[in-house]
Amino acid sequence: MAEVEEQGRNLSEESTDESEEEDTEEEPKLKYERLTNGVTEILQKDAASCMTVHDKFLALGTHFGKVYLLDIQGNVTQKFEISPVKINQISLDESGDHVGICSEDGKVRIPFIHFSSNCSLTSSISIYDKSLRNWLNRWKTSVLHEGEGNITNVKWRANLIAWANNVGVKIYDISSKQRITNVLRDNTNLRPDMYPCSLCWKDNTTLIIGWGSSVKICVVKERDPTEMRDLPSRYVEIVSAFETEFFISGLAPLADQLVTLYYVKDSSEHMFRTRPRLDIIQSLPEGCEEISSDALTVRNFQENQCRDYRLEHSEGESLFYIISPKDIVVAKERDQDDHIDWLLEKKKYEEALMAAEISFRNIKRHDLVLDNNLDSLGDYDAAARKCQKVLGKNMDLWENEVYRFKTIGQLKAISQYLPRGDLRLRPAIYEMILHEFLKTDYEGFATLIREWPGELYNNMAIVQAVNEHLKKDPTNSMLLTTLAELYTYDQRYDRALEIYLKLRHKDVYQLIHKHNLFSAIKDKIVLLMDFDKEKAVDMLLDNDDKISMDKVVEELKDRPELLHVYLHKLFKRDHHKGQKYHERQISLYAEYDRPNLLPFLRESMHCPLEKALEICQQRHFVEETVFLLSRMGNCRRALQMIMEELADVDKAIEFAKEQDDRELWDDLISYSIDKPPFITGLLNNIGTHVDPILLIHRIKEGMEIPNLRDSLVKILQDYNLQILLREGCKKILVADSLSLLQRMHRTQKRGVRVDEENICESCHTPILPSGTPLLLLMHPFVYINTYENFIYSRFIKV
Template identity: 40%
Template sequence: MDEDEDEDEDEDEDKDEDEDKDEDEDEDEDKDEDEDEDEEPHLKYQRISAQGVADIFKKDAASAILVSDRFMVIGTHWGMVHVMDFDGNEVKKYRAHAATVNDISVDLDGEHVGTASDDGKCFCTTGEIVVINYMRPVKCVALDPAYSRRASRQVVSGGLAGQLILYEKGWFGGKDTVLHADAGPIGALTWKGTLVAWADDMGVKMHDMSIAKQITFIDRPLDSPRADLYRCRMCWRSDSMLLIGWADCIKVAVVKSRPLGQQPGQPTLYVEIISVIKTDFIISGIAPYGSMTLLLAYVIDEYDTDEETSDPERQKRKSGSLPELRILDVDAEEISADALMMSGYEYYQPNDYSLEYARTGDLFYVLSPKDFVVAKSRTADDHIAWLLSRQRYAEALSSAQEEEARDSATLAPQHSVEEIGQTYLTHLFEQEDYGTAARWCPDVLKTNNLLWEQWIFAFAAEDQIKAGYCRNSCTNARNALTATIIPYLPTKDAKLSSTVYEMVLVHFLNTNHEMLLDTLQRWNSALYDAHNVAVAVEDVYQHAEGNRNLMECLAILYVAEHRPERALEYYLRLGRPDTLDLIREHNLFAEVQNKVLLLMEFDQLQSTHSTKPLDTEPPANPPLESDATKVPTQSEAVQLLVTNTDAIPVGRAVEQLREHKKLLYVYLDALFKHDPNTGFEQHNLQVDLYAEYAPEKLLPFLRISNSYSLEKAYSVCEERDFIPEMVYLLGRMGNNQKALALIIDQLGDVHRAIEFAKEQNDADLWDDLLKYSMDKPVFIKGLLENVGSNLDPVRLVSLIPEGLVIPGLKEALTKILQDFGLQLSLQNDCSKILSAHIVELTHKQISSQRRGILCSRKSAHVHLRVGPLLIVLAVLDSRGYDMSCVRRPIVLR
């Protein structure tokens, strides 16, 4: 008894566990269903039921379909071919065959239609009719894509005969060429460019028509069902990528070019399989869907791979299942699956369905013997309607905004941003989410002033306070309005009452000066009355003098009020970078002619690289490239002063800067660079400034200017021992001997001495140079190396004291002799060239003088008798002779 009881208890526990598992499974299924319901479909479907299609299904059954860029073609089991528009209205029909139409092909231009049938014929029409009879059922056909453009009219077909046949038109009729045979019946065929791909019992092969060679063979998987059990489906994703769906296997083949020089004799093209996908359904159609793949799937419980069976149950035709359109992404993951409720689906098998697509890639047609459905890519309207049905307003509004940015005409009126936004704002108010509603107002209301006013009052009516915007206690609707909607008020495209904007500015003036400044910088001054706001800010500034934010606000407001002279004071005190722009724009030079020092100090503040004040004493011995020379004399403030000397006189500027020598140097240096003649009366002062702050600029200044005292300048240079400057000044004063002595004694630069002597072009100075150099071997060598027209080498050598040791004398003398020899050689060669040229020109002159000259009687200035003969005058040495003077004249007829 105890054992029985234990067994009963165990059974009860097992039952409870099973019930719990069932409940968990039910919950999982419910969750999956909910997820499916929340997942938006990728396609929408519509049954094509136009009268043309309805007539086909009423009297016949569809067997094949093709969709071109211009029309659709449907073939039937009774051999009829129907040409239709994309809505299913019949355009044309004709009986092409006596049996089932198995395949249809159209050339790229859409001018010619080819069909293949079980009656053994291929029928090509439009313009001209071509009937090709192969006596065996033809399962597939493909017209040359350029069929209408080529006289050859090539057609490739295949069928139960197991031959891939190329038909082409010749001079004496059509000609058949067998491209491939003996591999079983051919069930599928497609032609793209120069590539023809077909499927037989062995697999898929590809033929390159340009070289008339097969370039690849793609075999079927080993575990595949019989080749004739399920038709192979093929389509081209691109000119070089072929999608193959056969039974439950998908292969992606890519045609590639073989590198030059590899495997000579092989075709230039080869095929690589880049993807193989195994499915759990039979593929009844395949098409590209953007970067993804669309499949017409037919789910079966199992398929019979036995070619011969005697089991009656297995021979029975099984009831069909619903076809499905499934989408696979680039990683072969299924992202969508929609079952199609096709009429009479229970009677049809995978081979009874066809999938065709428009070349635009957004329409997909599914055909069964008695039904016709088109699948379309969902539009933005469809997506928005789906979101709205689930109250996902934010997503719907974002989608509407994106679509309107692309093309507002594509959306239905009820799906405009304004309509969806109004619905969303109402929803947010119902949810009391006022912050989100405020953030969406600019996007929804845009430039509609009336709607802005309505919603602003709606915010005010709710008496809402937004934390962070109102620092103090807000007790009325006006404050609530200010706190909530301030950041989103329209300030560009739409304009509300100026009172609204002034109220916002006053709110910030009382609560947050930084926000006030930021708002004034962002807002156009036309939104408010600048005078009213400036008065309010001035009143507050009286009690908070020195507040930089309020100073910035006043500067902005006075400019907006067209009182830039009041704003200039705050601009300078703040050191604003746009101060100079303000001066130029409003011609405020008269306002700043007494503020030159302030402008220069302002410019110093703008220099981010300077670490010391400019107005400092110079170092005792400044280097040639000191920090002093790096002062930006091209800065905007300095340039403003030097380019407007008519409004800011030089004398007045110098008087204001006289106690600030460094700033004075910067100003006068910039002035001299701008125009050396402006401020010439300050050049004596400028000599001292250059000597102190920029010695390297002094000599160029002395060379250019003529408005300084030579004696004073020499004295300044002498105090600082500026030898090059002293030499230049002595030269200008005419004391060349002293200048030359300075070069020789102080600088010891023989080359500079020679250059100085050349510049002065004084023979006595050369004598002085020779005299000063005779006790200096280095100078003698330098003179020997630079002899020329100004210096006689013979005289130089003769003056050299006996016994003086001169390093490099031998090389210098050798160079002199070599140069002399070179000169003689050049002179001789030039003389020869000149003589030859003279002789050549003389010969040309003599030859031209001896040429005869044809002249008329009048121009000869002699009386000539005119007879039946042409008289020729002989001209020798430019002298003319009358023919009568010649004893035996030459006569030409």
């Protein structure tokens, strides 16, 4: 390749649109070079039609029927005049010693010994096998398939042969001598001669099919012996199938990705043919992801069609040959030198320097040396970051660099880039950096303790150092928090808990739960409650099997406000669990939480009523006293308190309704008879419980009662409503009675089946003596029985 470097650079420059170059900073995945030397001279007079790649050489077929053997630089080593027509395919064996050539006239030439190929314009495929000999020990032909038009592509791998015709792709298993699948062509609207099928074996069982804009990845699998019966021993599963934007001219594998050569045709009226594209894609079960895409400026691309392009690859190394009639381009993966070139081109000099330092043994064109003087860089953080990439897994170099940073007083800069995974430095290195931070930067020290795994350094040595600093500053919260974290890692949870409680740290409850420290907090319940009452109570109640209720009450006895919070939540969870503390809770509610006292008295079944009444009366809690009096049976006294102390007629009426006691209503009326506002309230609410006439008759003549007219109207409305309700209920009752009566009548009229075994309940004789004829006439009111004796008025002797 005499012109490779210069032409390759030009081709690479033309491989993408200018707009794409401006918009993207992504580095290309492949680099391109033209195959020159002898190839240039050949293609000036002839046109390439196909090519086969071997580790040792290349075999190029042309439109004029010639085959050239080339070295990898494109120099001609041999030439064969094969046919006057175009060469369609060349096939080589693994050793490269034998070649088979297929031409446009449908003939196969084997200049040396063996043929294993891909041929066109034939109507069947034949294969030779040692077992296929006739009785004269001569080779015989075995027809594998015919009758579906021209065979346009054949690929043989191990014991599997894949071929494509106008209908689809077939795969034949040589070992079982069976055709195991038929993959139909998707793009049936495209002419198969203009958009031929591309086949490529990724390995011995994976076939990649590209046809038109469709790609399918097929895997040959062994069939379960229990399912075989008359089926082939192998079957094909399509593991991925997707459509592409352009037409496929060739396919090749690249690790777990695909390299695809696309033919791009403009959709305009002029059908302008654009540059072919070479893409790297990642196949997915139902689609694909584009990894990279390059547009190639091959010679005379404006005149080429989809069938004029081929893509061949070398399995030994990642080399891809793009064959067109007047040009052959070689694509290969970019190496480290190419990567450095790209970085320099983008003016990323620092990254280029680091790349050269990392791969200094592999680069060939760049002679860059690591600058050992860190001071010259000025930016110590950038220098430390560079160490992470340059030094890699060499622990000795890492330790040397750490000491160099220490010498210039910049240990902090390198701290965040030190190895901390499977590969680690000696513990002394990490301890040295921690001590440096402890002297100058408590916050940075705390950050490193949180970020670094505890096994990187001697934990006890760091704990001792922190304690020494705390002697000078015992209230430093950051150092105390860090010390608690060190204790936690060292599994000295009691010490960590003590510090967290002292600091009222938010992680104290998490620490208790995570490490089951309930035995350590039995004497610290007050501290926990002072820190966060709600969380502390929830934790104590959730873990009452580990810290008993009696223990909590004992610890909180000198802090009644905290004891109330605990017992209140306990009562809300279970009304009976803390029943022995209900008497104490009465005073606690009265002192700290009166709004919840009445609900507690209502819901508690274990509260001593006398004690509760005494406390409520002492504190003049009227509502609570009223409830307790009514619960103790002294409803008249309770009503009196409502009327006298609360002066609330609505509450008095509500209380009378709840008790539903006629005497209470009389007391209420008697108390209200000289109070016009009370009389109004009674007139508005008494109608549904007591006859309002009793109240009206007792009203003194001449008394002015507010809203009397409205109250009387309401009484009449309530009375009418009651009458309507009673009438409605009466109608419903009568209708239900009539319905039930009719149902009973229909049931009694229903006939009953009897036989000779049935006995009359009256005379205790058989109802139907054997041999007695019976005639039953169905009539709404008459039953006739032809029996010798007249038994009942409904039976007539015949």
